[in-house]
Amino acid sequence: MPHRLNPENVLNMGRRVLEIERDGLQGLLSRIDTDFVRACERMMACTGRVVVTGMGKSGHIGGKIAATLASTGTPAFFVHPGEASHGDLGMITRQDVVLAISYSGETAEIVTILPLIKRMGAPLIAMTGKPNSTMAKMSDVHLNVAVDQEACPMNLAPTASTTATLAMGDALAVALLDARGFTPEDFAMSHPGGSLGRRLLLKIADVMHGGDRLPKVAPGTPMTVALLEMTRQGLGMTAVVDAQDRIIGVYTDGDLRRSLEEQVDLRTATIDQVMTPGGRRARPEWLAAEAVRLMELHKITALLVADADDRLVGVVHMHDLLRAGVV
Known part of the structure; x- marks a missing residue:
């Protein structure tokens, strides 16, 4: 027994x-x-x-x-x-x-x-x-x-x-x-596999959208055009930039919901009237894990990526980080 x-x-x-x-x-x-x-x-x-x-x-x-x-x-x-x-x-x-x-x-x-x-x-x-x-x-x-x-x-x-x-x-x-x-970077060199290596080695530049995939419009752009740009790129947002691509603001799906709640007439409004000035941004050389931290801290799903002169060079979305195994 x-x-x-x-x-x-x-x-x-x-x-x-x-x-x-x-x-x-x-x-x-x-x-x-x-x-x-x-x-x-x-x-x-x-x-x-x-x-x-x-x-x-x-x-x-x-x-x-x-x-x-x-x-x-x-x-x-x-x-x-x-x-x-x-x-x-x-x-x-x-x-x-x-x-x-x-x-x-x-x-x-x-x-x-x-x-x-x-x-x-x-x-x-x-x-x-x-x-x-x-x-x-x-x-x-x-x-x-x-x-x-x-x-x-x-x-x-x-x-x-x-x-x-x-x-x-x-x-x-x-x-x-x-x-x-x-350093953590030294540690990552001996742990390239799995989530640890991805968190320690992957940079924002490795996962961000750039070039033609960048959703961006100029100030004064009609909201109808801005919404088409958001839809075309499929990232749930668009940056607002000046002629030198310096970031002025950002407009997201969340901003769109607020615009509708406030009964903004999207047929006549321009992007600079409803955008969020500034916007959270990151640098391309930062670790992708830092992008995750910022998104979680500010409860957002996308970050603008800017160079040292605050020019838009990319956008990183939480979905990109999920696919890369950083989250």
């Missing part, structure tokens, strides 16, 4: 796990010290790659740490220590820095390759929970990720210790990111 869950016990155990892991992370704060600085200095000075290695659960954590380092400006990759003894050690060079992870500090597969790493002259950073372990003693820098207890009731399954190790890896990656002056 399967055991039946006791909801109260389940809630208590879930909270206990989070409390233990929280306490483990709290204990790491005092270990962001001179050894942490030395580890960052070794990684900053590295002319090769940061090679992360670990077995079992430590290996899974190591893979994530390597990925985080690589995506935040510190070139890194993961090497399985068991495979390293069978040829993959050739992936490590003296220009690299090795980050070896083992909570016990005695993982046989890692201890076996340490002498070879030391012989080739690659700096070794060990991340363990045992400062007197073999790995800690053989390392150039040791980062202590010890926790008082695992969240597992039997104190066996790696839980709080893996959380602490992952957090220490994140601390290294973010400290290095900051030290390198890593």
Whole structure:
């Protein structure tokens, strides 16, 4: 017969796990010290790659740490220590820095390759929970990720210790990111796929309408003509510009509704009598995500795009941003 869950016990155990892991992370704060600085200095000075290695659960954590380092400006990759003894050690060079992870500090597969790493002259950073372990003693820098207890009731399954190790890896990656002056644009270069890359890389110039697709009329244009221009371009608005294409105002579908509510005679009115003077605008070199922010802030669906002299060069619509995956 399967055991039946006791909801109260389940809630208590879930909270206990989070409390233990929280306490483990709290204990790491005092270990962001001179050894942490030395580890960052070794990684900053590295002319090769940061090679992360670990077995079992430590290996899974190591893979994530390597990925985080690589995506935040510190070139890194993961090497399985068991495979390293069978040829993959050739992936490590003296220009690299090795980050070896083992909570016990005695993982046989890692201890076996340490002498070879030391012989080739690659700096070794060990991340363990045992400062007197073999790995800690053989390392150039040791980062202590010890926790008082695992969240597992039997104190066996790696839980709080893996959380602490992952957090220490994140601390290294973010400290290095900051030290390198890593920018959102740098981050985007390693994340070109998906919505993140689109938000960070796509510029307004990449999605705006320009040239013949620009809805624009001159001041004094009869409303009947202006409405035809709005319909022809299908963007729900038209810009009002002077002879040099400098923006004077804008007229949108929303303005049209207000004109009808105010019973404006559209057969005799001119565009400058009913337009909104000025109008929200953006620059073509801005990120498309900034256009989204402005549209949401001002509750509009289109933005005029102007150059440094306030000349109309484009229009970007919320539909364009949706199609581009920025929203």
